Amino acid sequence: MDFSSLTPPYRGSGFFEFWLSAVGSWIGLGGVLFHSHPSYLYFLTSLITFVLHIPIILLLFLSPPLRSAHLPLGVVPLGLTALTVIFALLSNYLVRRAKRREGERICRMLTDAAGRERGAGEEGTARALVGIQGKGIWGGFVSFISGIVGLIAGLAGVVLVTLLLIDLSITAYDHGIALPSIHSRLVSVHPKNTPWATQVHLACMDPPANLTRHQSLTRKPKTLPTVLYEPPSGVPGSLALLSTPLPPAGESAENPGRWILDLQAAGEVGRVCVWDRPGYGFSEVMSTADLGDVADALWAALSEANEAKSSFALIGEGYGGLVSRIFASRHPKSIHSLLHIEAQTAQTYFNESPRGLSPISLLTHRIATRLLPSLITPLSLTRLPSILLRRSDSLSRILASTHPLPSTERLNENLRKARLQETWGSHSHTSASFRALLGSGQNYPRDAPAIVISSxxxxxxxxxxAEGQRGLAEEVTGEDGLVEWLKVDGDTKWVCEGEGRAVCEESLRKLLGT
Structure with a gap:
């Protein structure tokens, strides 16, 4: 029985909830460790931690983007952490009060007993009091260490909650910005293998109406296929909509895919569609990043926006080449042509042990390069300095990207989550993504005109x-479909920049017949 439809919708990264749970566990552990030796400093820092939960709750409920991303799942660790803090404070207070009362009672009993002894005067009474109240050297040292550890433990909770609060505030502020284009729209999609609907950003635009006669298309825009661009991993499609790179990239940098919009502005390309994959840019995080689900999400977005009746010229760059291949295999009648730009292949993307790493080394590598950086992002250790030093703005944090350099991926936890989903479970021959790619071979439109561009x-x-690129050109693409396999000198990854840009532009013109 499928109970996936009963799952509460959740569209956040999950890292925020992880840290809330970690704070609650830390405070609960501290309450146990300091139960018999309560520390006033620990009590004070726990109280501050509890107070800081109040603005977090207000932000989650009052900010629509945060409410959509973190509720209702975010309430669970938030509520449990708040309850843990309350119980820790209450137990701390009750233990201190009980110890004080018990100490006073024992002191009175022993003082009275010492006073009743024969020959005991003021000196004997004083010795009895010192013996009860004094802790000695060892007792004083233990109390001092307990106080220091309690202070450090309490401050750790305060710092973590403060950083989470700062991160939420930045996120709420950033999402007040408008979509990047007048053609942009948020579309709700619900692929069959996902438990809930997700909003993704899609922008489809026609060529400018004010083209000069010299710039006019040789074919009418309505007769041309719609160019559908699928960007590389770590790059939101929305970057192609921007004529200039976002800070902190330099002015000479190029946004991936921008050359397509420049061709359209010059009157050489008809309608163009770009989108942000789930977790990228303005799109929400999806419960999965399997290639088949991503391709289905793209088709659902196009259908919802009444674009699915078009004939598409697919441009897949890097990781986007895998998505384009599965998309084409599931909707072969809608494919006009394909342009593969330094595209990933099964031989390269699903390599069980890249760079010859052992399974243990591979796991360690993924934890160090994907999981740990992803977990750190909600603490705003990079976003806050970037804001204070004015290295980024709201749009550059939303459209965080691995390219152009310097990479801004660390400024967006949704992008971190999406890339973690793409790589953590997908780099194996047993993954759903690999099975989807294998299954795409049967219905793939091998006779559709295709050009492969490789570095x-x-x-x-x-x-x-090299073997993957050869297989893409000579095996995946049929003999009748392969128009050309171009080997471009220059940048080893971004072949459509610099001198290679002209090659990409001419290839698209050739496929469109303009």
């Missing part, structure tokens, strides 16, 4: 990559 330098330095 010659990268193929010369990586035999596996």
């Amino acid at each position: 010659q330098e990268r193929m010369d330095g990586d035999e596996t990559w």
Whole structure:
């Protein structure tokens, strides 16, 4: 029985909830450790931690983006952490009060007993009091260490909650910005393998109406296929909508996919659609990042926006090449042509042990490069300094990207989560993504016109990559479909930048027949 439809919708990264749970566990552990030796400093810091939960709750309920992303699941660790703090404070107070009362009672009993002894005067009474009230050197040392540890433990909770509060405030502020284009829209999609609907950002635009006669299309825009761009991993499609790079990238940098919109502005391309994959840019996080689900989400977005009746010229760059292949195999009648730009393949993306790493080394590598950086993002250790030093703005934090350099991926926890989903479970031959890619071969439109563009330098330095590009050009694409396989010199990854840009532009013109 499928109970997935009963799952409460959740569209956040999950890292925020992780830290809330960690704070609650830390405070609960501290309450146990300091139960017999309560510390006033620990009591005070726990009280501050509890007070800081109040603005967090207000932000989650009052900010629509935060409410959509973190509720109702975020309430669970938030409520449990708040209850843990309350019980820790209450137990701390009750233990201190009980110890004080018990100490006073024992002191009175022993003082009275010492006073009743024969020959005991003021000196004997004083000795009895010192023996009861004094802790000695060892007792004083233990109390001092307990106080220091309690202070550090309490301050750790305060710091973590403060950083989470700062991060939520920045996120709420950033989401007040408008969508990047007048053609942008948020579309609700619900792929069949996902338990709830997700909103994704899609922008489809026609060529400018004020083209000069020299710029006019050789074919009417309505007769041309719609160019559908699928960007590389870590790059939101929305970047192609921007004519200039976002800070902190330099002015000479190029936004991936922007050359397509420049061709459209010059009157050489008809309608163009770009989107942000789930977790990227303005799109919400989806429960999965399997290639099949991502391709289904794209089709659902196009259908919801009444774009699915079009004929598509697919442009898949890097990781986007895998999504484009599955998309084409599931909707072969809608494919006009394909342009693969330094596209990932099964030989390269699903390599069980990249760079010859052992399974243990591979796991350690993924934890160090994907999981731990992803967990750290909600603490605003990079976003806050970036804001204070004015290295980024709201749009650059929302459209955080691995390219152009310097990478801004660390400024967006949703992007971190999406990339973690893409790589953590997908780099294996048993993953759902690999099965979806294998299944795409049967219905893939091998006879559709296709051009493969590869980096010659990268193929010369990586035999596996070269074999993957050869397989894409000569095996995945049929003999009748392959228009050309171009090997471009220059950048080993971004072949459509610099001198290679002209090659990409000419390839698209050739496929469109303009």
